Amino acid sequence: MTQESATSWTRWLDPPLLVLTGLGLLVGGLSYQLGWPDIAAGSWAAGSLVMAVVLCVEMARRLSRGETGVDLVALLAIIAALAFGQWLVAAVVALMLASGRALEYYTSRRAERELRMLVDRAPHFAWLEDGEALRQVPVEQVRVGQVIRVRLGEVVPVDGRLLSGSASLDESALSGEPLPVTRSEGGALRSGVVNLGDPIRIEATQTSAQSTYAGVVRLAEAARRSRAPFVRLADRYALLFVPATLLVAGLAWQLSGDAMRALAVLVVATPCPLILAVPIAIVGGISRAARRGILIKDGATLEALANVRQLFLDKTGTLTSGQVRLQSVEVTGGHEASQVLAWAASLAQASVHPISEAIVRAAQSQRIPLQAPQAVEEIPGAGLAGRVGEHGVRLGTLSFVRAGGDVGRWAEDVLRRMDYAACGGSFVEVDGAPAGALLFTDQVRRETPRVVRRLRALGIARIVMLTGDRRETAEMIALAAGIDELRAGLTPADKVRAVQEAGGAGPTLMVGDGINDAPALAAADVGVAMGAAGASASSEAAGVVVLMDRLDRLLEALDIARRTKAIARQAVMAGMGLSFLAMLAAAFGYLPALAGAVLQEIIDVMVILYALRALGLNPRPAGPLSGDDLDHLQEEHEALGQLLGRLRQWAGGFAQLPPQEASATLSDLVDDLQRLLAEHERNDERTLYPKLASRLVGEEPLLPLSYGHREIFRLLLLLGRMRDDLRRDPGSLPLEEVQTLLIRLDTLVRLHFDQEEELYRCLDQR
Known part of the structure; x- marks a missing residue:
């Protein structure tokens, strides 16, 4: 025994x-x-x-x-x-x-049953096309570029690109979801999924050792052997x-x-x-997590995961969907938008960064011919430089593109539009002169705000977003996600330092994509890689891989780890x-x-x-709500009445003020709103809502009210930026635009307060 x-x-x-x-x-x-x-x-x-x-x-x-x-x-x-x-x-x-x-x-x-199933189902052979014939070879012998055939019920042996018209696949081994999915011709297929339809043809894009399922198997084996x-x-x-x-x-x-x-x-x-x-x-506990598509590397990782109180989150692909899309092309100097996109996309072909891939996809969708770039140099977190045809092209952040040169009024206007629209952008310089900017959108995952709220309810005391983006753009994402602490403009080395510096305050958890964030994942007490595609790259850097690309699986991993311990x-x-x-x-x-x-x-x-x-672990409810909590919140609403009266006043007549007076009025109003209103809503989100949720039916009954908080934060941030613009130049911004935003904020806050107070009255049964 x-x-x-x-x-x-x-x-x-x-x-x-x-x-x-x-x-x-x-x-x-x-x-x-x-x-x-x-x-x-x-x-x-x-x-x-x-x-x-x-x-x-x-x-x-x-x-x-x-x-x-x-x-x-x-x-x-x-x-x-x-x-x-x-x-x-x-x-x-x-x-x-x-x-x-x-x-x-x-x-x-x-x-160990789920772990053994992951290991035992790993394919050992592949059907390789040899002219008109098929030849069975060990999966280790498949090389990149070779075409293999996968029959009904067989496991896809290596990562590849689908050559057949369509494929019906069972991806439950990677995602934990039992429903079949359909992939179209040209789509990427991950090893480890099962073909549920007619035989399909796949062009290998990775060897078996580098493929997704090989990383999954390595992690499963490590979990079985661990103590x-x-x-x-x-x-x-x-x-x-x-x-x-x-x-x-x-x-x-x-x-x-x-x-x-x-x-x-x-x-x-x-x-x-x-x-x-x-x-x-x-x-x-490890096996239970594997059943939900969460691979925990070993028992030591599970124990460390149970102890974490600080969480660091990468932005792109973690808090956001990672599906970056080109929104618009801004040009200067008489260039055509299609020509600027052609230069940028030609250079971007040399990079695997999600933004570079989005630029290339946008150019291909418009059938813009691309050239092969030469002498390409990539600076992580900054951009690309190289030659496209006879032109020297730089693509990336404004500071990288201009390299200390004068930014210019045009670039300032683009940055301002990016801030207001909460989008990212890459600037393009051709032969030493600004040529244009590419603006992108990357939406916050639908589940992100709910996950952040529940992480706080689970006792995570500090949640920090780390990103290489500009602070002005990243702030919108942080507010939409419900994150209070933001560190922007970071290089990969800066992310590592941020995680290491926090180690003295308790165990740290870093969540990223498992490839670009590998150094930060390794620096944390526990690294979590999102998505099965990162399993191979993260098998050393990360201790946990969430095979399904869903952030809410992180909640399950934490709950399983804590309850297992x-x-x-x-x-x-x-x-x-x-x-x-x-x-x-x-x-x-x-x-x-x-x-x-x-x-x-x-x-x-x-x-x-x-x-x-x-x-078999089930989530535990949050603690109860006391009558004193309800009384305190209603008192806070009453205390904010005077501030809301000022907001209503200027929502009706701000545009009629003289420019200098408008600037001073907006400055005072925004300062008070950010100091009083925003702090009140943040306290509600951190302390009240987890308690309220325990007394209501459903998994996230307060999600609509939480969305109201995030929209209030977003409008306050926009008003703050307008205030700063008016301070610098009172005539730079139409006052009607500010008044429109004040009207929206006034309407939203009053509706939100009415909804909260009605809910409080329903719950107050003393």
Whole structure:
């Protein structure tokens, strides 16, 4: 019943050991009933000696590695029973140990089922097209550019591009979603998905070792082999548990003069709950996560995930969809939009960055011919430089493109439009002169605001967005997502430093795409890579891969990790507590050795069954809401009444003010709105809404009100930018545009307050 039994070299012994010890006990019992006591004693002794020999071998192997173990107590219990001529007790203890080992063997296999399924379904062969014929080859021999065929029911062996018209696929092994999906010709296919329709042709774009499913298999294998620090802690417990057990047994013998009490103490002291509960719970939690499309690399990662209180999120592809689309092309210097796009797209062909790919897709959709770029240099987080035909072209951030030169009024106007529209952009310079700018949109994932709210409810104290984008653009995304802390304009090295600096305040969690963010993922205590496509690249940098490209799976990963650790601790505490009580009962003579062996087996079974709860975890509700909370919130609404009156006043007459007075009025109003109104809504989001949600029906009943918060924050940010523009140049902005925004904010805030107060009244049943 030791941890060593979980290793591969002894695991096969567990079922035969149960059979041998069971036969020894059964044959001995029959012999005793037939009046053959010597044969009965020999049979019982033989069964217990088999177990003793196995324990001795395992102890020797552990000691050779410098490890100790609580196995010693079990071995001493068998030896003591044999020394005192208690053959039946020795046989029962041996059967108890063997049955516990067998139970661990079968429950561990049950807990590992999802992990084994991921590993076992990995394809080993592929059908390679060889002229008109098909040739079966090992999947390791498939090379990039070769065409393979996947028949009905077969697993796609490597990442590739679909050459057939369409394909119906089962992607549940990667996404956890059972419904089939349809892919069209030219679309990318990931290895590990199953063909549900007619045979399809695929052009390999990766070798098997570099493909998506290979990374998934590596992570699954690592999870199966892992031992968490909490599991290894059982070995260190032996340094205290074994001497304590021997001391209690010795005192019981010394004070009572009855050696059988010492034997009874040794029998019930076998710490099977400590040995069995933790590994079963940890593997069960990892397997449960795998069932939901979340691959946790090892038990150490699961334990670290359970402890995190700080979360860092990449923007593109994590908080946003990552599906960047070209919105418009702004030009200067008499250039045509199509020509600027052609220069930019030709240069962008040399990069795999999502923005570069979006530029190329936009040019191809307009059937713009592209040239092969030459002498391309890419600066991560900044842009690209190279030659397109006879022209030198630079593409990227404004600071990279201008390289210290004068920005100009045209670029300032583009930046302002980007800020107001909450979009990103890349500037284009040709032969040293500004040529244009490409504006992009990348929408916040629909589930992102809900996920951020629930992360706070789970106890994440700090949520930070890290991005290389400009602060003005990133602020809109942060507000739409509900994130309060933002670090923008970061290089990959800056992201690493941000994560490392936060390490002193507690465990850190970094979520990114698993490729561009690999350094930051590796720097965090736990790195989470989004999307199965990042599984291969993240197998070293990230400890967790969310195979389905959905941020809400992060919530499930956190909940599974925390509840798994809680279950493991509860199982250990309960099991060890019961064993300790049994030791005391045995020491005082109330529990004979034979009855103690049976009782210990019952405790083992109870602990293992409890640990198996980690295979089926459900989210827990947030805490209750008190009447004092409701009173406080209504008082805050009343206190904001004067400020809302000012907002209503200027929403009706701001455009009639003189420019200088309008600038001062807007400045005072926006300062107060950001100081009072915004802070009130943020407090609601952080503290009130999680409590309210626990008293309402549904998974996210307050999501509409939360959307109202984010729209208020967005309008306040836009008003702040207009205030700053009017301060610099009172005539730079039509006052009617400001008044329109004030009207929208006034209408939204009053409607939002009415909705909240009506909800409070419904919940206040005192």
